[in-house]
Amino acid sequence: MIPNPCKIEGFFGRWDPEVEYFACASDVDPLSLRDLLELADADTRALWNGLELGYTETTGHPLLREAIADQYPETAATEVTVCAGGAVEALFLLAHTLLGPGDHAVVVWPAFESLHRIAPSLGATITGVELDADNGWRLDIDAVRKALQPNTRALFVNFPHNPTGALPSHAEFAELLAMAGDAGVTVVSDEVYRHLEYDDADTLPAACDLDERAVSVGVMSKAYALAGLRIGWFATRNPAITATARTLKDYTTVCSSAPAEILSLIALRAHDHLIERSRTIIKANLAHAESFFGSHPDTFAWAAPAAGMLAFPRLLLPVPVEDFVTDLVRDQRVLLLPGTVFDTTDNRFRVGLGRSALPQAFERMEEFLTARGH
Ligand SMILES: Cc1ncc(COP(=O)(O)O)c(C=O)c1O
Incomplete structure (x- = not known):
């Protein structure tokens, strides 16, 4: 039997073409091929060539x-x-x-x-x-x-x-x-x-x-x-x-x-170099997320993740999170992932801390909230 459709992939497939800021991505800014090859040692360079x-x-x-x-x-x-x-x-x-x-x-x-x-x-x-x-x-x-x-x-x-x-x-x-x-x-x-x-x-x-x-x-x-x-x-x-x-x-x-x-x-x-690169991006974004969500305590219930690059705050507004996410992406081209794709029902959404453009996404979200009087 075929598994039920994958909701995350369906959601990303729907919005990908319209998004400028993936504020829910589960990866870090990807490395370019050139940057990666620069990390090769003599051995791996020879294997590659x-x-x-x-x-x-x-x-x-x-x-x-x-x-x-x-x-x-x-x-x-x-x-x-x-x-x-x-x-x-x-x-x-x-x-x-x-x-x-x-x-x-x-x-x-x-x-x-x-x-x-x-x-x-x-x-x-x-x-x-x-x-x-x-x-x-x-x-x-x-x-x-x-x-x-x-x-x-x-x-x-x-x-x-x-x-x-x-x-x-x-x-x-x-x-x-x-x-x-x-x-x-x-x-x-x-x-x-x-x-x-x-x-x-x-x-x-x-x-x-x-x-x-x-x-x-x-x-x-x-x-x-x-x-x-x-x-x-x-x-x-x-x-x-x-x-x-x-x-x-x-x-x-x-x-x-x-x-x-x-x-x-x-x-x-x-390993050490790449992990350091990823952690640096994530830690900087964590500080930005603390500051953004912390300044909207009536709109979001934020809890910092213990590890990793993802957080799952709750939307406190009396609006279904799917509507909030849809309005945000349509108005500001910023994508959050509604908790409903995880089959949760408590109005949460996923934030991704791995993309270095996240502060710009928060600026867009600020505009979005201001326009709605929050
Ligand atoms: C918990 C978890 N496991 C597995 C994967 C799959 O990773 P990949 O798509 O790179 O195979 C993901 C991707 O988001 C994930 O979040």
Whole structure:
């Protein structure tokens, strides 16, 4: 069965041509090819210059897998699988690997659509466990435990979280993984915003390192600002999951694009530089967001994200958030993402802190509010 349509992609597809400021983007200002190539070392420069555009290794270029595995001290390069279709491909393969008719999965709520829309198309049911908006978007691990059923096969989590910026403590994350693992439930940990914490000490260990039963999903799109490469991956010390997901991958993308693999390798070897670049943009925007939303306390309920590049404030005006967002984009060509695409009903919208033009978007929003007497 085909999954229900992806609301986020439908929404962006509708407004993309009319938008000047993507104030809800989930990526950082993308890097140019020229800027990325300047980061190449002698080794990767030679790989790039001599690149042949044939099929590549189905599990990913060995050097790329090594560079990815460098982020996972307990997980080997052989336990990493590169995906040509970003993190969405990894999540698609993992849902198909873990779930079938009659199975059940738990997902931290709200959730990016790949984490919950695929399961029902496979005949599985889903229970969402809500983050607590009144308590810093905290995850109640007891509520997750209570949501588990005898047929629960997978727990989908995503920290730093899209759209709230939630991040558990190290102790909470370890407890969550141990609890699920002991219950025989595979944790699929979507870590695409990992490394975008505001303090290194907040970076959680990867799920695949913490627990040999869990799977970590990563991507070049977010922290490295290279969404156009479409390179993603999953990593796990669970050989059965790796084997099944790789079999499925032979029917989705087979192998990755050769240029995208080498460009990803260049970026991963320049990890510190690129993470610093992304964090600098995000931290500057966070200050602008605090100031803009803070100056409109009757219009918005703002809470700073704990990590990552996304926030999920609430619109306090007696207007449905979809109408507010539509009027804003029509008047000012500034795009926010209404919470309704996440199936939430409390008038929230997503703000993205990764685009350096965000202050100009706030100026447009200021004009928009002034014109309406707010
Ligand atoms: C939580 C989460 N997971 C996965 C993805 C997919 O990333 P990509 O489209 O680069 O594969 C996104 C993208 O927005 C995301 O927010």
